[in-house]
Structures are given as structure tokens and as C-alpha cells.
Amino acid sequence: MMDSDNLGADDNQDVEVRCHARVSAGRSPSERSLHTCTLLSVDGCRIVYLYGGRSKSGHALDDLHVLDLEANYWSACKPKSEKPAGRFGHSAEAFENHLFVFGGQSRGQATFKFQAEAPATMFGDKKKGMREAETEVTDQLLQYNTETSTWDELDFKGGEACPAPRYKHGSCLVPERRGQARMYVFGGQDEDGVALNDEYFLDMKTLTWSIPSTSGTKPSARYGHSVSLIPAKRNIIVLGGTDGKQLENVQTPDPEFPPHKTTKSLHPMTVFVLDIDNLTWSTVSCKNAGTGAEPSPRCYHSATLLGKNLFVTGGQVHYWLLANNHYIHGAYILEIVKNQWEHNTIKGDSFIPYPGCSLLGHTACSIDSSSLVIFGGSLEATSGLECVNTFWDVATDAKQKLHSSQLPLPTPSGAYSTTFKLLVVGDAGVGKTCLITRFVDDVFSSTCKSTIGVDFKATTIEMDGKAVQLQVWDTAGQERFRALTTSYYRGAHGVILVYDVTEQSSFDHLSSWIKDVDLYSGEEVTKLLIGNKDDGARPKVVDPEAAREFAKDHSMLFMEASAMRSLNVSAAFKLLVAEVMHQADTLASQPPAFEHKLKVNQERSRRASSGCACGM
Numbered sequence: 332m333m334d335s336d337n338l339g340a341d342d343n344q345d346v347e348v349r350c351h352a353r354v355s356a357g358r359s360p361s362e363r364s365l366h367t368c369t370l371l372s373v374d375g376c377r378i379v380y381l382y383g384g385r386s387k388s389g390h391a392l393d394d395l396h397v398l399d400l401e402a403n404y405w406s407a408c409k410p411k412s413e414k415p416a417g418r419f420g421h422s423a424e425a426f427e428n429h430l431f432v433f434g435g436q437s438r439g440q441a442t443f444k445f446q447a448e449a450p451a452t453m454f455g456d457k458k459k460g461m462r463e464a465e466t467e468v469t470d471q472l473l474q475y476n477t478e479t480s481t482w483d484e485l486d487f488k489g490g491e492a493c494p495a496p497r498y499k500h501g502s503c504l505v506p507e508r509r510g511q512a513r514m515y516v517f518g519g520q521d522e523d524g525v526a527l528n529d530e531y532f533l534d535m536k537t538l539t540w541s542i543p544s545t546s547g548t549k550p551s552a553r554y555g556h557s558v559s560l561i562p563a564k565r566n567i568i569v570l571g572g573t574d575g576k577q578l579e580n581v582q583t584p585d586p587e588f589p590p591h592k593t594t595k596s597l598h599p600m601t602v603f604v605l606d607i608d609n610l611t612w613s614t615v616s617c618k619n620a621g622t623g624a625e626p627s628p629r630c631y632h633s634a635t636l637l638g639k640n641l642f643v644t645g646g647q648v649h650y651w652l653l654a655n656n657h658y659i660h661g662a663y664i665l666e667i668v669k670n671q672w673e674h675n676t677i678k679g680d681s682f683i684p685y686p687g688c689s690l691l692g693h694t695a696c697s698i699d700s701s702s703l704v705i706f707g708g709s710l711e712a713t714s715g716l717e718c719v720n721t722f723w724d725v726a727t728d729a730k731q732k733l734h735s736s737q738l739p740l741p742t743p744s745g746a747y748s749t750t751f752k753l754l755v756v757g758d759a760g761v762g763k764t765c766l767i768t769r770f771v772d773d774v775f776s777s778t779c780k781s782t783i784g785v786d787f788k789a790t791t792i793e794m795d796g797k798a799v800q801l802q803v804w805d806t807a808g809q810e811r812f813r814a815l816t817t818s819y820y821r822g823a824h825g826v827i828l829v830y831d832v833t834e835q836s837s838f839d840h841l842s843s844w845i846k847d848v849d850l851y852s853g854e855e856v857t858k859l860l861i862g863n864k865d866d867g868a869r870p871k872v873v874d875p876e877a878a879r880e881f882a883k884d885h886s887m888l889f890m891e892a893s894a895m896r897s898l899n900v901s902a903a904f905k906l907l908v909a910e911v912m913h914q915a916d917t918l919a920s921q922p923p924a925f926e927h928k929l930k931v932n933q934e935r936s937r938r939a940s941s942g943c944a945c946g947m
Contacts, residue, residue: 348662350681351822353704353724354750354789354800357405360396362387362718364692364709365499365587365631367423369430373477376401379696380430380475381706383418385587387718391417391437395475400698412481415473420498424514426535430475433516433533436498437469468522470496472538487533489540494531497521501558503567504535505607511536515560515567518553526552526574547612550603555630559641561667567605568641568665572598573630584715588631588691590650597628597649602665618671625672626663627652633695635703637727641665644705644725645682645690653713656687662725682723684786688712695725702726750800751911752822753904754852756844757829758837759807762863765894766829767803770904775895794908801908820851825859825907830878832862832891833869838878845885857914858887859907866893 366384370377379398386392393416395408421435470493472485487493500519506512514533520526528551532541550556556572577596583589591597602615619625626632632646643663664673682690682705693708705723709716755763764786769775771788786805791798804823820826826848830837841860848858860882862873875891882889888906892899 348664348725348727350723350725351752352787352789352802353722354802355398355403355405355722356791356800358407359405359722360394360707360720361392362720363392363419363707364718365419366392366694366707367421367432368694368696368704368706369423369425370696370698371425371428371430371477373428377698378477379698379704380423380425381694382423382430382432382475383421383435384707385419385692385718389585389587391419393417398704408480410475410480410482412483415471415482415484418469418498420500420520422500422502422516424502424504426504426512426514428477430477431514431535432473432475433502433514434471434494434497434500434519435469437467437471468496468498468520470494472533485538487538487540492531492542493540494529495521495527497527499554500527501556501569503558503560505532505560505565505567506562515558517558517569518550518556518572520554520575524575526554526576528552543610545605545610545612548614549605549612551598553598553630555647556598557632557634557643559634559636561636561641564667565607567607568634569603569605570634570643571600571626571629571632571646574598585709588647588709588711588716590711591630591647592650594628594649597630599628600626600643615670617665618669620672622672624663624674631691633693633705635695635697637697637703638700639667640727641667642695642703642725642727644695645693645708647691647711648689650713653687653689653711682721684710750802751824751908752802752804753825753827753907754804754806754820754823755827755829756806756848758831758840761829761831761834761837762894763829764805766827766861766863766892766900767805769894769897769900771803773897775897777895792905792908794905794912799908799912803904820848823852823856825857825911826852827859827861827903827907828887829861829863830873831864832871832873832875833864835872838873841881857907857910858885859903859910860887860889861903862891863894865891865898866895868895
């Protein structure tokens with residue numbers, strides 16, 4: 332059982348959780364799920380290695396990407412040896428300067444075999460010609476050497492103690508004395524689709540597999556579960572998963588993620604604990620179990636240890652919750668010291684974009700004792716699944732203001748270390764999405780779908796010779812999403828209000844949008860009014876002089892634009908960014924009284940977003 336020994340003093344304060352979309356330089360990995368993200372320290376730098384996964388078309392990916400956390404830069408690895416075949420549902424652990432990958436479902440990149448008895452290789456030689464082999468579940472153990480940038484398939488020992496081929500299993504690295512370590516593997520799904528509950532240790536030095544002789548009641552057969560190490564107590568925690576037995580035999584949009592229309596196919600989030608030294612299994616009776624603080628049964632979630640708290644994020648849940656538009660909470664916290672479940676509202680943004688949706692098959696990688704990064708996965712709704720490559724920062728330290736509502740301040744060198752968050756609001760159909768895609772991607776589509784909830788795009792522009800990173804948030808204009816989208820107003824550095832120059836009602840509704848912006852983003856936020864669809868396709872009905880006066884009365888910048896003709900789109904966005912930068916420079920030189928005024932407005936915004944209507 333877990334107690335508070337050696338875990339430090341009990342903290343009675345609730346954990347504050349902040350989240351924002353992370354914008355990194357370089358080319359980020361493509362959309363994927365069932366991949367791995369692993370943190371290594373290379374030459375004193377923290378590097379996240381993202382490997383493999385399942386693409387949005389269902390193919391196994393073989394690429395390896397690295398994120399330099401210090402430089403905040405993505406790059407694709409170009410190994411000096413042949414790459415392994417693509418795979419997903421594998422596990423990956425870091426030991427010394429190596430990345431160890433075990434198992435997974437692999438779609439082979441095998442060389443042509445001209446002789447029937449010639450063995451298939453997991454490596455592909457493009458010079459000899461390629462063919463796509465059948466998808467297979469593997470028991471291969473791979474090693475990526477970060478110093479030499481080479482892949483190797485390792486020969487392991489253990490005989491009958493070696494694990495059978497599997498994927499969707501769980502693993503963790505258990506440090507031992509004198510630099511030794513063991514990799515623990517539990518459960519998974521075999522090549523016949525059967526759930527497993529066997530367990531193994533791999534000695535990382537000798538590469539020898541062994542089967543631990545455990546006592547107590549271990550978790551039942553499952554896959555899509557989480558396995559987490561609690562190093563202070565030398566415990567391993569297993570949560571959730573599915574055995575796949577009660578899944579309905581119906582055609583699904585994605586055979587890897589069939590909907591769970593009965594809770595019998597999902598394991599509850601019972602806390603199974605393995606004492607590593609005594610090899611004893613037990614379950615923990617947690618406070619708040621059976622309440623809304625405990626996660627509902629789920630699989631394909633993530634569980635990440637931050638300090639004394641185990642963070643459970645996302646997961647595939649019961650189909651009924653999606654069909655009834657329940658909001659699937661983003662983060663649940665198991666407080667290790669208290670043996671207590673807590674559900675904490677995420678401040679800032681959320682990786683769960685709208686009710687009736689959940690994120691599954693993603694990765695959550697801790698980058699220090701108080702923050703983690705979430706990448707990729709699939710968004711599930713009743714309409715189907717959408718594979719994504721969104722990237723999120725989640726922090727638990729209240730001092731670490733990931734999404735500060737203050738203006739970004741320039742560094743002494745004049746560069747801006749803060750990402751600028753721009754928010755685009757207005758009625759449905761005014762062309763908000765078209766403006767954003769024209770600005771970011773320089774493309775236009777006359778058949779843009781209405782935004783559901785919120786969406787965002789990231790880009791980098793050059794202003795005054797400096798690279799400025801932008802997050803441009805696209806909000807739904809429909810009234811039914813109004814309560815949800817206002818939660819994303821906080822932390823905006825600039826807001827663009829859009830109306831349709833050919834639709835008078837969209838201009839008349841601007842006062843309501845301005846009220847929301849002032850209430851949730853603060854009166855000090857920089858605002859720009861754009862009259863879109865100035866393309867001559869339909870006659871104007873909104874007088875530009877009346878719009879200009881309206882903007883002046885509400886302290887807004889103003890410009891007419893056309894996303895279709897690419898008229899004034901880039902100029903409008905750059906005008907807003909320039910004004911935000913100017914205010915940032917002004918703030919840096921202001922006396923404390925000005926900063927106090929800003930904080931008062933921010934407090935009003937905070938109270939409004941939390942539902943408090945009382946005065947200051």
C-alpha cells in the first residue's frame with residue numbers, strides 16, 4: 332500500500348493545472364496515435380524523442396523526431412543506419428544514451444525475397460527494392476543510439492521467459508543500484524487480438540528477460556492501459572484498459588479504436604499497485620473513489636507522474652458519454668500521498684475541444700517535476716475519429732504561468748520569448764476560418780466547414796527583424812458554443828472581431844462580442860475590427876465609415892479585407908501584432924501604477940471566467 336513515507340510533507344493546497352497549446356519552431360511530426368514520447372538528457376540538454384505511431388490513414392510510421400526543449404525546436408532524425416519497419420502500439424524507455432523500443436504492430440518494409448527460404452528482415456534496403464509486408468505483431472527489441480544516430484535490433488536472452496509478441500502493452504523503467512535498471516512490461520494484445528496479463532522484467536545491461544514470481548491479485552488481462560513508476564515508494568501502478576471481450580461486432584470507422592457501447596468492455600480505474608521489492612500486488616482504496624473526482628472507466632489514456640501526483644489525461648470512454656454531449660474532463664489527479672482522486676479544472680486552454688469528444692492514443696511526457704507535454708492522438712466523437720498532431724503544455728506549478736494574461740515582455744535583447752495568442756471571434760459564416768487559413772497557409776476554400784468549438788493554427792512571422800510566434804485561435808460563432816468558447820478568451824494578447832460587409836446583422840451583433848471580449852479577456856486587450864468579404868461578389872451593406880467610427884468608439888483598429896482575394900489579410904494580422912508589440916514595449920517602461928491597473932482588469936477577467944459576478 333502507498334503511504335506518505337519518504338514522499339515529503341503533505342500539501343493541503345489544491346493542485347493548479349494550466350494548459351496551453353505549445354508552438355515550437357521547426358517542422359512538427361505529422362498526425363498520429365499510439366506512438367511514444369520519451370525524455371532523454373543528451374549533452375546536458377533535455378530532448379524529447381517521438382517515435383513511430385499510427386497515421387491518420389492507418390499506416391505504421393517509422394519516423395523519429397526530436398524536440399529540443401531548450402531551443403523549443405522540432406527536427407526529424409536522419410539515422411546513419413537502416414530504419415526499422417514502422418510500428419505503433421509499442422513501448423519506449425530511455426536508458427543511458429539509448430532509446431529502447433519493444434513490441435508493437437509493425438507493417439514491414441521488407442526487402443524482396445527471391446528465395447523462399449530467405450529470412451525476412453525488419454530493415455529495408457531501398458536500393459534493392461521494397462514491398463509492403465503483412466501487418467504483424469512483433470516481439471522485437473530495438474535500440475536507437477543517440478550518440479551515433481544508429482538503429483540496432485538487439486539479441487536478448489531468457490528462453491521461455493521471453494515475452495510473446497504484443498502491442499498496446501504498458502512499460503516503465505525501474506532504476507536499480509550502481510547504474511543498473513530493469514524494464515517492466517505488463518499486458519498488451521497479442522497477434523490474435525487476445526488481451527494479456529503476463530508480466531516481465533528486462534535487465535537493461537545483460538538484455539535478459541525474466542518472469543517475476545508475484546503474489547496477490549494482479550490486474551486482469553488488458554490492453555490500452557497505463558503503467559507508471561512511483562520511484563519514491565518503488566511501486567508500479569496499473570490503471571484502466573480494456574479486454575476487448577464485450578465490444579460489439581459491428582463495422583467501425585477505425586478497427587483499432589472500436590466504440591465502447593457497454594462499460595463491460597472497459598476496466599474501471601482501480602489502482603493496482605505492485606511492490607517492486609516484495610513483488611506483491613495490491614489495490615488501493617482511494618478517497619473520492621466512485622465520485623466525479625475518479626476517472627470513469629477508460630483505455631488509451633495516459634498516466635504521468637509529476638512530483639507527488641499522478642496525472643491521468645484523456646482516454647477512450649463509454650460511447651454514451653459522447654452521444655449525450657458530456658464534457659470529458661481533461662485531467663484527473665491521483666494524489667499519491669493522500670491516496671485520493673481529484674478532478675481539477677484546467678485553466679487556460681484544453682486539449683478536449685468540445686463536449687461529446689475525448690482524446691485517446693496520445694502521449695503525455697513529463698519534462699520536469701511540474702509540467703508535461705501532450706502530443707497527437709485521436710479525437711473521438713460519435714461522428715468518428717480524427718487523428719491530430721496538436722501539441723500541448725500542461726503545468727501544475729502556479730508560478731509557471733504558461734498562458735499569462737499579461738502582455739508579452741521583450742527580453743533585454745529585444746526578442747520576445749512569449750508566444751502571442753490571437754483570438755478571432757464573430758458571428759458564424761463571416762469567414763473567420765477563411766481569414767486564418769489565408770493568413771497562415773495562404774490558401775482559400777469557398778467550402779470551409781463551420782468550426783465546432785475551437786480550433787487553432789500556429790505560425791511564425793517576422794516583425795522588425797525578429798521572429799514572432801503566433802497562436803491564432805478560431806472560435807465557433809454559433810450561439811450553442813458561446814459558453815464553451817469564452818473559456819478560451821483568457822490569455823489573449825490580441826483579439827480580431829470579424830463581420831461580413833455584406834451582412835448587416837453580423838455588424839449589429841458586434842456589441843455583444845465586444846462585451847464578451849472585455850469581460851473574459853480584459854478591457855486592456857488589443858482589438859482589431861475586420862470587415863471581411865470585401866471581394867465584390869455581393870454588394871456591401873455595411874458603410875465602412877460607420878464601421879470605422881464604431882471601431883474608434885470601442886478603441887479598436889479597423890480594416891476591411893477579403894480572404895478570397897487575399898486583400899489586406901496579412902496586413903491586418905501584422906497591424907494587430909505590431910500594436911501588441913508596441914503595448915508590450917510601453918508596459919516594460921511603465922511605473923508600478925500602470926501595472927496595478929492592468930492587474931485589476933485581469934482580476935475582473937478572472938472572476939468573470941470563473942462565474943463570479945461580484946465587484947472588485
